[in-house]
Amino acid sequence: MVVTDGDGRVLFCSPTKPGSCADITHARQLGLVRLLADGHAVEFLADAGYQGLGAQTGVRYR
Numbered sequence: 001m002v003v004t005d006g007d008g009r010v011l012f013c014s015p016t017k018p019g020s021c022a023d024i025t026h027a028r029q030l031g032l033v034r035l036l037a038d039g040h041a042v043e044f045l046a047d048a049g050y051q052g053l054g055a056q057t058g059v060r061y062r
Contacts, residue, residue: 001013001023001026001027002014012032012035014032023047
């Protein structure tokens with residue numbers, strides 16, 4: 001999982017893990033959800049694997 005800003009600068013890059021894991025679960029386990037909840041308002045471009053992230057963090061995604 002990689003998060004970049006609008007200019008393509010890497011803001012977050014997760015380590016790889018073996019096996020299958022839902023995107024939102026991986027984000028929670030890595031602390032990304034906590035970081036987003038405590039930070040500035042951001043907008044995410046994400047797929048359906050991140051549904052529920054906005055309710056937990058205030059992040060708006062499309």
